[in-house]
Amino acid sequence: MNKKTGIIISVSAIIILGVIVLLTVIFQPFNQKVDLTNEQKESMKIGGEEADKIATEELKDFPILKYIPYTVDGYSEDFSVYTHYEIWPEDTDSDFKIIIRDYTGGNEQVAKDVMKNWGIDLANYKIEYKDLSGQYGSVRVSDD
Numbered sequence: 001m002n003k004k005t006g007i008i009i010s011v012s013a014i015i016i017l018g019v020i021v022l023l024t025v026i027f028q029p030f031n032q033k034v035d036l037t038n039e040q041k042e043s044m045k046i047g048g049e050e051a052d053k054i055a056t057e058e059l060k061d062f063p064i065l066k067y068i069p070y071t072v073d074g075y076s077e078d079f080s081v082y083t084h085y086e087i088w089p090e091d092t093d094s095d096f097k098i099i100i101r102d103y104t105g106g107n108e109q110v111a112k113d114v115m116k117n118w119g120i121d122l123a124n125y126k127i128e129y130k131d132l133s134g135q136y137g138s139v140r141v142s143d144d
Contacts, residue, residue: 062096064120065089072107072114087111090128097126105133 036044059065070087084103089096100111108129112122 062089062125064098064115064118064125067115067118067120068098070114083107085111087115095126097128100127100129101132102130103132103135105131 068087068089071085073084075082082104085107086099086101086103088099088101090099098115100108102108102111108131111129112127115122
């Protein structure tokens with residue numbers, strides 16, 4: 001009898017601004033039931049509780065995290081204009097900022113208006129705009 005084997009990954013983790021709370025890997029044949037030890041179950045429970053605590057604290061400090069990352073990637077209703085931009089958080093040891101990556105150009109104010117519509121006070125955040133349209137080129141449909 002030939003058994004198929006593989007890796008089942010059990011993850012109880014959350015990554016918030018680069019912090020990994022808990023990761024558990026279990027090597028198990030695919031066709032067998034996974035039985036966790038009490039120690040593994042407790043470890044996963046503690047990791048989940050810690051992840052919830054960190055997420056709650058981060059949301060208090062940075063309420064915009066409820067909405068981002070956010071991506072707009074598509075054509076206008078008449079398919080004449082393609083728009084692609086992203087709003088991402090960036091956290092370093094010394095700073096938290098919002099990055100607007102604009103792949104088609106001219107969307108800085110549009111992205112800021114989106115954040116204002118979420119009820120975010122932009123004065124509370126350092127915002128960095130990156131116009132990347134020169135790297136990707138503009139996508140426009142001709143009038144032909």
